[in-house]
Every structure is written in structure tokens, then in C-alpha cells.
Amino acid sequence: MIKVGIVGGTGYTGVELLRILATHPEAQLTAITSRKEDGLPVADMYPSLRGRVPLAFSSPDKANLNDCDVVFFATPHGVAMAQTPELLAAGVKVIDLAADFRLKDVAQFQQWYGIPHTCPDVLHEAVYGLPELNREAIKSARVIGNPGCYPTTMQLGFYPLLKAGIIDASNLIADCKSGVSGAGRKAEIGILFSEASDNFKAYAVAGHRHVPETVEQLQKMCAAPVNLIFTPHLVPMIRGMHSTLYAKLTTEISNEALQELFESTYRDEQFVDVMPFGSHPETRSTRGSNMLRIALHRPANGATLIVLVVQDNLMKGAAGQAVQCMNLMFGLQENCGLTHVPLLP
Amino acid sequence: MIKVGIVGGTGYTGVELLRILATHPEAQLTAITSRKEDGLPVADMYPSLRGRVPLAFSSPDKANLNDCDVVFFATPHGVAMAQTPELLAAGVKVIDLAADFRLKDVAQFQQWYGIPHTCPDVLHEAVYGLPELNREAIKSARVIGNPGCYPTTMQLGFYPLLKAGIIDASNLIADCKSGVSGAGRKAEIGILFSEASDNFKAYAVAGHRHVPETVEQLQKMCAAPVNLIFTPHLVPMIRGMHSTLYAKLTTEISNEALQELFESTYRDEQFVDVMPFGSHPETRSTRGSNMLRIALHRPANGATLIVLVVQDNLMKGAAGQAVQCMNLMFGLQENCGLTHVPLLP
């Protein structure tokens, strides 16, 4: 059994990790830290876990994280990089669900997150945890920067096209929509039920932290310079993410060939489902599962290709993907503990 | 034109007052105070009011509330009683939407609200602002304690029965359900979208502040001692309140007579709608309006009578009722500025 620690388990990615790990056959949760909630049984904060997670939160100094095999950070940006060097020295692997190990470019990191990076050497070693595009590196990694939720959909949606060199990389548009849980479990007015319900809006159109991460990764897929317009929106639903991606084809290609390109790219992937051409994937078809679904559209058979991508932002977009990485790092079946069937309705 | 001031207009009852007053033909908003938002145009906080409410918030010291004809307090408990004596001295009438002037019993006030009452003489003079039960007193009042949302439904639902002396006053049950806006516009975890959506729960079953207020008022309607079980629940909707009231009949009486009792009681009321016997009123049938609807049920024609009551908690349950009181206090038509048709769907 893999001994697992969680730092900062009071947020939504934290409780989602707990939900997954509670039934993971090869992992055992041994410590979960929260400075503020020291001593509080996890199930008192999350009654959904009554009888399923017997642990209590403990303050970081009491939790013996160094005895874990792997520690997940479900914390605000900046926490993981402060603690990772010591954990690595103790032989503990680290998976950070925040952004500390996502951006290779430290200047970009400082610009977008407003703090200097405190361990650039660890960052240099860290592996970007998107298994479908980076599986081998993840297997041998000691430190994982788990991808952002939006970037996961944009990368898996654009990848076959950029790789094949058949779209204009300088003209990518991603019109993305996220459920409210993506904003985290924070006491903020804007995500109150009475504010976010029965409402729809765009946000952060002027610039969102997921842009530099996505562009850095997309740029690896092609030689031409990538330019990305990214427009996030808030949907009155708890979970779910829907990205509507627009790309301009630069080659003559049939719809069948486009479909085949996607199907062959993801044929062996357990968590990527390429639906029939012209499908309309629904976010709920992934609810509570680690699946990501993709469908292609080409209005009037013109030059604009539309790629629709859906996932559960807390699963494939966060905690599920992190466990998928853990499985790879410890030589387990990639879908171990991740076989949840989506909850519908 | 009546000159109106609002203290504390940043919450949901505040913005609802603004919505009503923006089209009220006989009232003009002249000041709105907020210590924190001094100088901020109201429409910057609430874009729904762009072009409709040209005022900015001002700090209390700058706003000349003494020049108003009436001031509404849409503030936390305790604020109104601190400022009311000075306003009264300046000839300004006061309508408090919080609890400062609801409970005549100061000991009860202190017990339930945790602060001593600072102006018991004003409290003594204050009138409980439920127009259907207290119209004449409201007309000549200088200070109004505007009823709580739940108490409004319980009083109007039980009143005809208690008055007629045909139910057991010592055995009243009110199983009530409120939309989330009833909890106010506060940055609290429990009312986040991701917490309150797709969920249902009871809360404060051990004791809620609306109990003493309701019992004090119900007790006026009958000689027998009133005993009330009150169970509030949180519904994943923005606005709306549904009270399911249970009473034991103590007399032989036909359903027709019961229906006639309610219809005759409220025949002349513009904001109370007695629906046909056996109806199922929906909260949305009152959304955005000052209407309260009532329907009677009597399962198996037995001794238990069920009274269903719905209203919009921010309107008849708060701001609408306050303006209804204002209209009475200033000799206007009672429905002046309150003719909104419910928004459905």
C-alpha cells in the first residue's frame, strides 16, 4: 500500500482526493494537514466521508509527512514549493495541484503569480502531469506539477491538430465554461449561491493564469508560434467544464480524416473518449469520473474546425488527474481507483 | 415626493428596496449610506441599476439623513436602534428591516440577539409592520419594526384560525423552506453556490430568532397559550419562501367554512391571495412581487389542517412589506409602487 499524505485537504480538490483515495485499492491515506482545523475529524467537515475516512486533520508539525510515499498539495499557490525540497530529501514524492510546478519559465511564474519561485532547481526537475502527453516522464518523476483544469481541455483538444501541423497555431480561440467549484471553497461574495445561480458571465477575459501554462505546453507541440485567445466563463453548475475550441485549418482535409486523427491519437487512452463526429458532449456525462470527452464539428465544411471538450473539473481537471499521475509514478494500473462511472442524472 | 434614505444598502434587502424605489411614483431616494463603500456609485455594485439609480453610497456622516422624510434600515441588528432616536428628534420616520423594533419584550430581545436594547422607549412606541394585521397603527407610526420573512408567513397563515378559536394553539407546527437569499449577502462558506446548490437541509432546528417574534404576535390573536414548533430549511433557489403549517382543528367545521373563513379574512387585501381549496401554491408565482398566496388542505378530511403559504422573501418578506408600510405611513395608496407582476418563468 502506498502511504499518502495530503496538505490542505479542506478545499474542493482536497475533498475530491479524499473521495478517490477512500476506495483506492492500493493507496492508504495516512496524514492530512490543516493548520486551522487541527484535530477536527475530516468527516466532521465533510459528512459525506462519515465512516469512510477515519482521519482527523492535523497541524503540519504533527503530521509525519516524511513517512509518506507521496504527498499531494491541495493548497494555494506557494505552499508546495516551500515544503517540497524537504520532502524530496526524505524520499517522498510530491504532486502539486496548484501552480508551483506548472510553468517552467520562472519569470512568467513571478509575473502571473506575484511571488518569486523559491526552488527553481526543483522546478527544473518537475514534470508536467498530463499523462496522455507526458506519460513516460511522469513514471519516473519525483515532483509533478498537476495541470490546471482549463489547460487540460485545451491541450488535449488542440494537440492532435497542432501535432499534425494542420491548423494555424497563431489563431487559436478557446471559449471555455466552468462550474463554480472551479473557484474553490472560499468565502467570497461572487460565488455565493444567490450571486452565481441563474446567471452567466465571462470573467478574467483580460488575462487568466491558465494562459501562460497552456501556451507553454501548446508551443511544445508545434514549431510555429502559438497565439491563444482564452475566454473563461462561469456556469451555474457545481462541477463540469466545457471548452469550445476554434481552429483554422490550413490544409485540405476531410472530416473523416480529422475524426481518424483524433481517434488514433487517443485510441489507447482510458480517460479520453473521442465521440462520433458531430456529437454534443455534455459535462454531466463525466460527472464524478476521470473521463474527458471530445467531439469535432465543422460548420458548413469550412475552414473553421470546432473541438468540443468536456470533463469534470475536479476529476480529470484536478484530483483525478493527480491520482492518475500517482498510479503511473508507482507502477500501478493507470486507472487504479479511478473507475467511477459518471453520475447521471 | 417623499424623500427616502437607506442605511446599509449593500445587502439583498437593500438592493431590493432600491429596485422598488427606482420606479415608485411618490418616493425619491435621496441618500444611501455605507461606511465601507463611500463614494461608490450604487450602479457599480449592482449593474442591474445602471441608468436607474444615479446615487452613490456615502458615509453616514456625509449623508443628510435628517433631511429625509423616512429612513429605511437594511442593516444588521443593532444599527437602527443606535440611530433612530436622533432621526425621530429630527422629525424623520424610521422603518427597520432588522429586528431592533420587532420584539416588545426587551428581555427576549437581549436573549436572542445577545445585545441589550438601547432605546426601550422607542421600542415601546414602535409598531409591528404587518399591514394586514396592524394597518391602523402603522398609519400613524413614527417607527416600524418590519416583520421577519418567516414570521410573515406564519402569522398570515395561522391568523384566521387562531382568531376564530378553532385550532389547538398549543400544538402548532411550521415546517418552513427559504431560498438562499434569505441568508443575506455575506461571504460565508455555507451559502456558496457549490455548497447550497443541488442540496437540501434543515438548519437552526434547535432554535431560530424568528420563534419569539412569531409567538409574541400569535399570542395576541388568541387567549390560549401558543406553542410553536418551527423548522426552517434551506432550498437551492435564490428567492422564495414556502411555509407548510400544521394545525389541529378543535371544532367540527366543513372545508367550505374553512375556505370561507380565509377568504373573508383577506377579501380586501391586495397582497394576500387565498387560492382555491386544495391548491399547491408555487414560490415562483410570487417572484419579484409583493404577493403572498395561501392554500388550505385537509388530508382525509381529518383533524389536521395544512396551510400552505408562499411569498418572495425579499418582497412581502422584507423590502416590499417595508414599502407597503411606508405607503400607509404617508397616506399613499397601499400598493403604490408595488404593482410588479411576478416573474414567471
Add this chain to the structure above:
Amino acid sequence: MIKVGIVGGTGYTGVELLRILATHPEAQLTAITSRKEDGLPVADMYPSLRGRVPLAFSSPDKANLNDCDVVFFATPHGVAMAQTPELLAAGVKVIDLAADFRLKDVAQFQQWYGIPHTCPDVLHEAVYGLPELNREAIKSARVIGNPGCYPTTMQLGFYPLLKAGIIDASNLIADCKSGVSGAGRKAEIGILFSEASDNFKAYAVAGHRHVPETVEQLQKMCAAPVNLIFTPHLVPMIRGMHSTLYAKLTTEISNEALQELFESTYRDEQFVDVMPFGSHPETRSTRGSNMLRIALHRPANGATLIVLVVQDNLMKGAAGQAVQCMNLMFGLQENCGLTHVPLLP
């Protein structure tokens, strides 16, 4: 492996059965019938099941239900009783999720469901499938009448009290609230998103089919005649059921003793969670799982006891409970395939 057939898998209890069975380690779905959808892959109707349920719907004549070990009926009332005698003759066990085998009193059945019962002998043999109250009979049953969703909460909530003889059985009130999926997957105006969202209402207050079923079962728990007032309400959420039960205590008893009564009654139950006295269980704490949670309240330590009960109406209220019965009938661990951790948020 148990060979499982499903009749009528296109509704919400049907797809929930599919979700459970897709990961059940001891059961294998071998046939799923739908006259209308003959030939349609299940995953085409429910994309959430893509890659998880490889079957297609087949018309009843093609499906070899007689080869199954057990057949679930997730059909409208009347279908199961038409097909059960033949299945029994072929040695197939039957679990009906509709009402055909719930009511022992055929006159009551005919009165409430409007059709005569076509196999009263099978009905006589049928076992009411509430494992916590009827475990031994279920183990050896050939035919199960799976309880209604509301009745499950009312029975498990009132049972310890009626059994102990400490409440007035003639004065029970159940104020119940259900998510919209309880109304099924039918094209009806009243359950459209634009009708049911941001709204709350009672329905069927004059009489609901779950009353006779519940009373028949409650009556078994005590000698005194049971009288039940049942008021169902519709909550704008997909899944979840919250029952607020009111009972009058007829004995002096401490809150500790009441709590102990419930805890000892359900100590060995894996799917009944008695929460600490005074808790407020949330429906979402059971979402997608087979758990039912109970909490006690006693306002002002008076004679009225409030029992709060929550469950997922599609799981413990329907499909989960049916699989729990199947597990018992086939000698499996009772929680086999039912270890889902609730999905929160």
C-alpha cells in the same frame, strides 16, 4: 457471476441500476429490454456509460430474460406483475422497483393504482425489500417489492420510536422533500427545467400513493392504529430526499436515551448513519451513495421529537436498495458493489 436482466432501463432508476452494476464485482448485466429502443446501444442514450456498458437495448421478445438469475423491473406500475409468474417458473428471481409487490392489500392496490392485481398469489409470496427491517425474509425471497423512496425514509425514521412504543402512533407527520429525479424521466411540463428550477412547491397533498404503503409497514411496528399525515414537496435539485418527521413523545425520556435508541437500533447497519443529536444532515452527504442519514432534534426539550432523514432517492430510495436486496438474495456481502463514496460537492 450473477446474470442480471433489466426490464425498462431507459428511466432514471434504470440508468442508476446500470451505473451500479457496471462496477459490481459479482453481477453481470446480460440483458436490458426496451420495446421502443430495440437495438439502440445503451451508451447512445446515456453517454455517461460509454465504454462501461457495452449492451444494447433489445425488445422483450429477443432478450432471453429466462436465462437470467435475477431480473429488475424499472418500469411503470403493472409491468412486473404481468411478467413475473413466467420468470418465477423459469427459476428467475424478480426485484420490482415499481409498486406491484409493495402493498399486501390488493384492494388498496387497486384503489391507489387504478388497476386490478393480476397475480395475488405472487404478491402473497413477495417480500417487502427494506433490508434493515426485513433482512431474513429478503434472503430467501424469490420476489421483492422494492420500497418507495419516501416510504424508506419514513419507515427508518419512525421505526425505533414505534417499536419502543414511546410515541403517539396516531399523530405522525412527515413533511418530505424530494429532488426532481423522483418524478422520473418523463416528458412532462411540470418537471421542465424552466418550471421546476428556482421554485418550491408541495404536491399531491390530498393523497399520495406512498401513504398506504407506508402505513401498512408502520402498522407492523406497533399495536396502536397508525395515522400519518404526509406532505411531499418538490425541491429544485436533481437527486436527494429530506424527510422531516414529527412525533409526539408519550413517555418521559431523555435526549440521551432517544439518541441511544436510534444508535443501538442501527449500530450494525452499513447504510444507516445515525448522526450526533442535533445534527442537520444534508442531502448531498448521500449523493450517489446508498447511505441514509438520520438526526434527532427536540425543540425546547418538549414533547415533539423531530427526526431528520436524508438519502439519495435514486440509490437508497430505489436502485441502491434494490441491489442491496439482490446481494442478500444471492448470499453476497450486503454492500457488494455499493461502496460509492458520496459525491460532494
Add this chain to the structure above:
Amino acid sequence: MIKVGIVGGTGYTGVELLRILATHPEAQLTAITSRKEDGLPVADMYPSLRGRVPLAFSSPDKANLNDCDVVFFATPHGVAMAQTPELLAAGVKVIDLAADFRLKDVAQFQQWYGIPHTCPDVLHEAVYGLPELNREAIKSARVIGNPGCYPTTMQLGFYPLLKAGIIDASNLIADCKSGVSGAGRKAEIGILFSEASDNFKAYAVAGHRHVPETVEQLQKMCAAPVNLIFTPHLVPMIRGMHSTLYAKLTTEISNEALQELFESTYRDEQFVDVMPFGSHPETRSTRGSNMLRIALHRPANGATLIVLVVQDNLMKGAAGQAVQCMNLMFGLQENCGLTHVPLLP
């Protein structure tokens, strides 16, 4: 008083017309037809209208529509064109909220709506009812084709740019999101609460009827051939529409000049609100009102301009706009009866 008739008032645009007309100071509803609901009081179907709309539905043969001054058609496509010639002959003006008089090109009409146009001469005379772009023609029109909801947002969003000739008309993308009421009040599985809630999806990406209408109108604004990619999505909210429009600038132009272009274009419009550059308009800021709000964004000051447009799909997107047209046709103030303040929260 203008005598108003409504054909087909049982849907959502119909009840919204009723809500508006109930408080319109210059219009009187004199007839409302429904073949199916003949004799049913309108308030029995819509309790929100109890006491506000005293009329009953009547079958078309009984309703004297010829006595009206104007008749609104809130019917499926095809109904208005069948009845309009007779009404015109009787001197009655017609406003069709469906598509019968939107598309000037009858071949396009037949292609997209699957029926031939039965009165092309009336179509030729009909005026497209978008007041901001077509005010003078509307004033003297006898027949109005009221715009679709999506087309209203796309036209008002792209118009200043196309008119000024500063974007590439052949490369327009409209990623649009609508509340569920846009699908109408029809008993269909896909818009059930349990299907549409907590979910997000695109639909009709391969081709939507609002494309030809929009292109026909956009083409009037510029010489260059218009090409439009239109992707509609379904949002789990009742009302509200959010269009995210992408255009490529073809000229050097400052953000200030872009903002000024929009502000000057709509300076005198009562129902178009150009918000400050970089704002994120929320759909709820228009809920229940006839307002449409626009905001501009320009990521990284590049060549892609984003125009965000929000409206209430039942108001400015349907019934509100229709009444705005009626006001113009009868020489009333354009905002007569349309002064609703948006309902927020």
C-alpha cells in the same frame, strides 16, 4: 388604449407578453387564443397572473381578433403567415414572434423551416423588428417579424464594427449561451430539470435557424461578404443570454476609439447599455427587463476584439422587443410599459 390580441399565449413568450401588458399603461389585452385551452382562465395556467389578467383563453373562432389594433403571434412557425393576410385586411397590425416574417429570402425560409412561405407579398412588406437598427421602418410598419433572441445579440454586438468597416466580415465567430426558457415550454426530455440542471452542452452546432437570419441582417451592414460561425450552448438557468463575439480588427485603432464607437452608436438608445471597457456583464443584470448590455475586451491589445453581449432572452430577445416595436408602431414612448428594473438577486 390600444386593443391587443395574442395568438398562442400558453408558451413562455406568451406569458411574458402577458406580464408586460398587465402593467402597460397604453395597451389593453382584449383577446388571447388557444385552441387547446379554450375557456381556461389565463390565471389558472399561470397563477402568477392571478388578479392581474382577468381573461380566459378562447378558441380562435370565438376571439374577435379583427377588432384588435394589433395582434401578437407567440406561436410555432407557420401560424402567423396563415392568419396575417386576413388580419391586415381588417386593418389589424401584426407582430410575429416566430420566424414567419424574419427572412426576406423565401428559399432560405423554406430550406430552414421546412415549409413553403404562404404569403410572400406580406413577407415583402414586413419589417424586421430590431428598433435600434430599423426604427423608422418599424414606425410605419403593418407587419413585424420580431428578431430571434440570438440574432438580436449578434446584430447589436457586431453592428458598430461592421458599419465602421474595421473588422473582417468573413471571419466572425459567435459563441452564444442561452438559458433553458429559450427552448420554449414543450414537454421534451432534453429540457427536463433532471437533464438540463447541473449540466452544460453545445447544441445544433452543425446548423441553427438563427444563422441565415443573422447573416441576412449583418450583410446589410457592410459590403464585404459576411461569414459567421455560430455555436449555441445551453446554460442551466431559466432566463438570460450571453453572446461572446470574436472579430478580427483590420485597422489600427485604439481601445478608446473602439469604446467611443460603441458608445456613440448607442448613446440615445434606452435599451442598449455600453458598459466600461473591460467589463464582464452578467445575464442577471438584465433579468426581467428589456435591457441589453455590451462590453468590449481586447486580449493583449491584439487584433482580436471580443464583444460580450447579455440580455434576457424572453424580454429584449422576444416579448420586450415586440412591445418596443408596438410602442413605435402606435406612436407611444418607446419605453412605455417597459421600465422594469432587472430582478437581482
